[in-house]
Amino acid sequence: MKSSRFAAIAAAALVCPGLVLVGSPASANPAAGAPGAHNAITDVPGIQVGQVQSDTAPYLTGTSVVYMPQMSVASVDQRGGAPATKETDLLSPLNSNPGVNAIQLGGSSMYGLSATNGIIRWLEDRGEGVRVGAGGVAPIVPAADIFDLGRGGDPKARTSAEWGYLAAQATSDGPVRQGGVGGGTGARGGGLRGGVGTASVHLGDGIYVGAMVIVNPAGSPVDPADCTLYGVKFGIGNEFAGYKAPKKQECNPPSTAAQQPANTTIAVVATNAPLEKAAAQRMSGNAHDGMARAISPIHTLGDGDTVFAVSTGKGEALQINDPADTRQLNAIFNAGASTLARAIAKAVLSSESIGNTTSYCDRYPSACKGMKQLKQWRTQGNAPDVTPETFAQATQALAQTPVPAPAGADNGKPKPKPKAAPASNTTQQESQNGMVLASDNTGGPTLSTGVTTGLLAAGILGVGLLGMHLRGRRRGQASDQLA
Numbered sequence: 001m002k003s004s005r006f007a008a009i010a011a012a013a014l015v016c017p018g019l020v021l022v023g024s025p026a027s028a029n030p031a032a033g034a035p036g037a038h039n040a041i042t043d044v045p046g047i048q049v050g051q052v053q054s055d056t057a058p059y060l061t062g063t064s065v066v067y068m069p070q071m072s073v074a075s076v077d078q079r080g081g082a083p084a085t086k087e088t089d090l091l092s093p094l095n096s097n098p099g100v101n102a103i104q105l106g107g108s109s110m111y112g113l114s115a116t117n118g119i120i121r122w123l124e125d126r127g128e129g130v131r132v133g134a135g136g137v138a139p140i141v142p143a144a145d146i147f148d149l150g151r152g153g154d155p156k157a158r159t160s161a162e163w164g165y166l167a168a169q170a171t172s173d174g175p176v177r178q179g180g181v182g183g184g185t186g187a188r189g190g191g192l193r194g195g196v197g198t199a200s201v202h203l204g205d206g207i208y209v210g211a212m213v214i215v216n217p218a219g220s221p222v223d224p225a226d227c228t229l230y231g232v233k234f235g236i237g238n239e240f241a242g243y244k245a246p247k248k249q250e251c252n253p254p255s256t257a258a259q260q261p262a263n264t265t266i267a268v269v270a271t272n273a274p275l276e277k278a279a280a281q282r283m284s285g286n287a288h289d290g291m292a293r294a295i296s297p298i299h300t301l302g303d304g305d306t307v308f309a310v311s312t313g314k315g316e317a318l319q320i321n322d323p324a325d326t327r328q329l330n331a332i333f334n335a336g337a338s339t340l341a342r343a344i345a346k347a348v349l350s351s352e353s354i355g356n357t358t359s360y361c362d363r364y365p366s367a368c369k370g371m372k373q374l375k376q377w378r379t380q381g382n383a384p385d386v387t388p389e390t391f392a393q394a395t396q397a398l399a400q401t402p403v404p405a406p407a408g409a410d411n412g413k414p415k416p417k418p419k420a421a422p423a424s425n426t427t428q429q430e431s432q433n434g435m436v437l438a439s440d441n442t443g444g445p446t447l448s449t450g451v452t453t454g455l456l457a458a459g460i461l462g463v464g465l466l467g468m469h470l471r472g473r474r475r476g477q478a479s480d481q482l483a
Contacts, residue, residue, distance in 0.1 A: 032204030035236055040176040040381075041210035043200035044270045046070055046312030049212065050171035051182030051196070051383040052163055055354060059386075060153030061107035063115045063163040064182035064196060066212060066268045066310070067171040071099040071128070073274075073311040075281035076142065079288055080264060080305030084110045087142040091308070093278040097140060101128050102168070103308050104143035105214050105266050106183040108158035112145040118164030121398055144306040146216040147262040148186030152355045162394035163386060170382050176212065177381035179350030183214045189263070189295070189348070190220025193357045197347025199339045201236065206272075209335040211287070213267035215347040217305075219297040227251035227364055231294030231345030234338050240345070242370030250364050264304035265291055267343070269336040274313030279320050279329060284309035286333040290340030309336070350377040 030036065036043025046068055053062025075091045086104075090097040101123050106112040120139045123129055129137030149155040167182070179195045180187070187194030194217070200210035215221065221229050227246045269287045284307045291305060292298050299305050311317075318325040318332075349368060353359045361368035368374060384390070 029206055030202050032202060033236070034202055035239065036200040036202055036208055036210070038175045039200055039239070040198040041066065041200060041212040041268065041270055042173045042176055042198075043202070044208045044210040044312060045272045046072060047210065047270050047310070048171040048173045049176045049198075049381075050167040050169065051177065051381075052166045052170060052386050053181050053185040053383065054386045055153075055180070055185055056385070058154035058157040060151065060186040060354070061112070061148055061157065061159055062182045062185035062386075063104065063106040063112065063159050063167045064184070064212070064214065065102050065104050065119055065164065065167045065171060066270070066308075067102045067168065068100065068310065068312060069128075070312065071101055071130075071140070073098075073277055073280050073317075074100040074103070074142070074308060075277055075284050076306060076308045077281065077284040077288060078144075078304075078306045079299045080303035081299070081301035082147075082262060082264070083304035083306055084113060084145040084147070084264070085143065085304070085306055086113045086116060087140065088144075088306075090140060091142060091277075091281070093276075093281055098130065100140045100142060100310070102139070102141045103268055103310070104141060104145075104164065104167075104183075105212065105268065106143060106145040106159060106164075107148045107186050109145050109147045109149055109262075111149075111158040112163075112183075113143055114161055115159045115164035115167070116141045116143045118161035118166070118394065118398060119168045120164075121161070122165050122168035142308065144264070144266040144304065144308070146183065146187055146214055146264040146266060147304070148188075148216065151186045151188055152357060153186060161398055162391050165394045165398055166384070166386060166390055170384055172382060174382070175380035177379065177383040178346055178377045180352060180354060181383040183266075184216070184347065184351075187214055187216035187351075188357060189215050189217045189265075190222050191358075192220075192222070192348065192363060193351040193353060193359045195347045195351035197343040197345070197350065199239075199342040199346060201335055201339055203273075203331065203335060207332075209269065209271045209332060209339055211267060211269045211290070211336065211340040211343045213265065213340060213343045213347055215265055215295075215344050216263050217265045217295045217298065218263040218300045218302045219295045221295050221344060221348050222360070228367070229294070229345045229348060229360070230296065231341040231343075231348075234293065234341040235345070236342070239342065240349075240371070242368075242372060243349075244367055244370065246364035246367040250366055263300075263302055264306070265295065265298070265344075266304070266306045267291070267340055268308045268310060269340055270310040270312065271332055271336070272313045273311065273328070273332055274315045274317045275309075275311035275329075275332075276317040276319050279318055280309045280311050282320055282329070283311075283333050283336050287336040287340050290337035291344070293337070294341040294344035307340070346377060349374060352378065
């Protein structure tokens with residue numbers, strides 16, 4: 001029965017106040033209501049994270065990817081007024097898409113959406129995606145990007161397919177590095193540096209909820225009354241141990257009125273509880289409450305605030321129209337919102353100053369002075385820099401797959417070596433299996449020499465036949481006149 005399988009979820013006092021905490025039946029799991037081992041979205045079984053970035057001029061941007069080795073149910077809720085998203089329509093419960101392979105949370109705004117092409121190629125090379133045709137796959141990779149163009153890097157120094165490929169290569173289920181890394185490298189919020197944050201909670205019975213966020217809002221995560229972070233109050237246990245309200249002489253929060261209008265906070269919330277697609281959409285919608293708890297104002301016309309929800313669980317799915325599932329679903333949804341609020345606070349605390357963008361802990365040093373965990377948040381987890389060498393390696397890996405020749409076209413015989421092409425301004429590229437692609441010096445496609453010759457001969461023959469036809473008509477007309 002579903003109700004017995006998820007009884008511990010409804011018993012977690014963190015998400016259902018007034019209920020009694022229960023211990024986890026599995027010794028490997030923490031007590032219900034406590035964070036997971038990494039306090040990261042990767043505590044959710046079936047979730048991995050990869051991140052790459054560069055803060056070497058002219059770059060200040062990056063890419064993060066949440067990867068599911070087993071295609072997982074997912075949906076999305078988008079509430080900001082200026083989103084940069086891709087493939088979100090597939091996630092509607094009204095559409096037939098069965099799930100996703102990965103989700104990108106990136107920088108470089110709409111330009112950075114091209115980084116998904118690298119993630120898709122990495123998945124295709126591994127044979128992961130929706131099966132299409134004989135042996136083919138269509139990887140499903142929705143995406144949302146923040147606006148970080150010109151926020152410290154050159155507006156034209158953007159992520160691309162290579163960045164997505166490298167981020168996918170870096171995926172693991174271990175700790176997740178936080179702060180100014182991955183898709184949050186160029187993030188800002190409330191006049192301060194933003195970044196990547198993550199958190200998790202164990203609900204009992206082996207069920208987890210996790211969140212990962214890139215904080216880049218038009219609003220602010222700082223309460224102007226006392227310069228504390230809104231999201232800290234949702235911390236679990238000693239999660240924010242050592243944090244204090246800043247000294248009064250430090251409390252001079254920057255005005256959000258001076259912020260540039262293009263911003264965005266984007267996130268993924270995940271659980272290993274099995275959810276139907278409609279329940280995943282409800283989870284993503286409720287998680288926006290976590291943004292509202294930790295950032296003010298939120299969902300402005302200048303934001304592209306977007307939350308994806310993922311369920312990696314297998315078995316009988318919890319359904320929003322089944323009264324027997326209501327209690328468990330409400331616990332999961334509320335955990336998603338609270339976990340996202342915690343992740344937002346961790347992102348802001350983990351970020352460090354860069355260029356002329358100040359971090360929260362540098363603006364309010366007394367607030368962070370006693371937080372020994374900040375070093376761990378900023379350094380644990382793999383987040384390699386994109387270098388010219390790794391970029392070149394990714395470019396080579398992304399070289400266009402050769403188009404195969406028709407089956408049996410060579411009858412199993414070795415193909416003769418192609419004859420040398422005559423000197424011209426046309427550059428021919430021959431694929432591994434013999435298909436010729438040609439382009440002129442303007443970069444546009446053109447026809448190969450054999451095709452051009454054939455068309456020219458056909459044109460000459462056509463002109464000759466047309467002339468014969470016209471001469472025949474004139475002779476016929478002359479005969480009619482003589483008659």
